[in-house]
Amino acid sequence: MAVEILEIHHTGVRVDDDGAKLKATQDFYADVLGLQCDSGRPTIPGIPGAWVNVGEVGQIHLIGGKQPSPVAKGPGEDPTRPHVAYAVRSIKETRAELDRMGVKYWVIEGLVSPDSTQLFMNDPCGNMVELHQFDTCRCRASNRVKA
Template sequence: MRLHHVNMVSSDVEGLNDFYQTALGLDAIPQLPAIHVEGYTDNSAGEVKIPARFLSAGDPELLQLHLCAPDEGLSERLRQPVNPLTRGHFAFRCDDIEVAKKRLEDAGIEYADYGVWAVKNWYQIFFVDPIGNVVEIHQVLPDDPGQD
């Protein structure tokens, strides 16, 4: 388990992106390979676009800053108990999502199992810590040729 990214939610994604590139000199990284999320992503130009910008916070593969537009209705639409796109979250990458889920279940911690839903090959779960922070754990799965 290792820290992978911090997600910040803002109605001014471009302004936040400009701020972090200017203030900290963070470099932009390409958009993650997205999956259409009804009511959130844009696929009008023939490819799925997340309303977000992505920055390297060190090694671009290992530590990132994700700047996303809010989606207040996401958890309701997807029938999940946790919404990672209201205030943002921080994320850990793991090698075995089933082990992470079992650890949370054994500890009696409710989590939202989003599966692979927004980023191709990322299996994501979300939970809330004791002071209200949303936490993501994800595993990068092998390529699935049927996933679009």
Template sequence: MSIQVRELHHVGFSVPKQLVGPMHDFYRQVFGLPADPGRWHIPGVPGYFLEMPDATQLHIMGNDGVSPYAQGEGRDPVCNHLALTVASLEQAAEELRRRGIDFFGQRNVAAAELSQLFVRDPAGNLLELRQRQDD
């Protein structure tokens, strides 16, 4: 059984902290993307959630080196990543285990009720799997 993807939620860009402001200005001025005023405060990770026209977001995350949320080599959720909303995180974890695919979980540091799973594809790209709160 495959993991049921509902939507592309966001693309996350990890940038040096001194570039957070210029990145925000670039995407706001050049592409007209407004910032989501509801972005959570993520301790140690300054940034912005920028709204895309199709309800997806671009997440700008300030990070100099390894973030305080890293769980070891290659397990840093504050790296460049693509976030997919899935029907069920529990089912996604079961499917990844069944297939022998390594992943790690992360409690959302800004919203304790949210959980995320992170997995790398065969090319090493980091994917965040998330579930809508209302599911």
């Protein structure tokens, strides 16, 4: 049995940030592509950035700061590297399935919210993949609705 992916949620784009590059990149996505930033992006210490909304389901996460980031788990295990993120129905069941299959992954907990769990792994070509719990992030427009 494989992991159950429900939808693509975001693409993590690296911005080797000197401050000006991050602003210029945000302006590009807004002024050239007509996309707006998610004003609800949490402050992540040591990881500046912006989340750019793309339609009803999806974002582009602009990720700045120096690498390795403060949350890196070790060489090659830094969630600020370029990546694609998918939502899964149950992060707990997904973790158990990855363990059963013997897939190497690493975990980041509490980074974007106190109850968030993100699983990261590399595909055979070294591309980073993130898996996180469906409906617990701001990637879906319905989760960004202001109260």
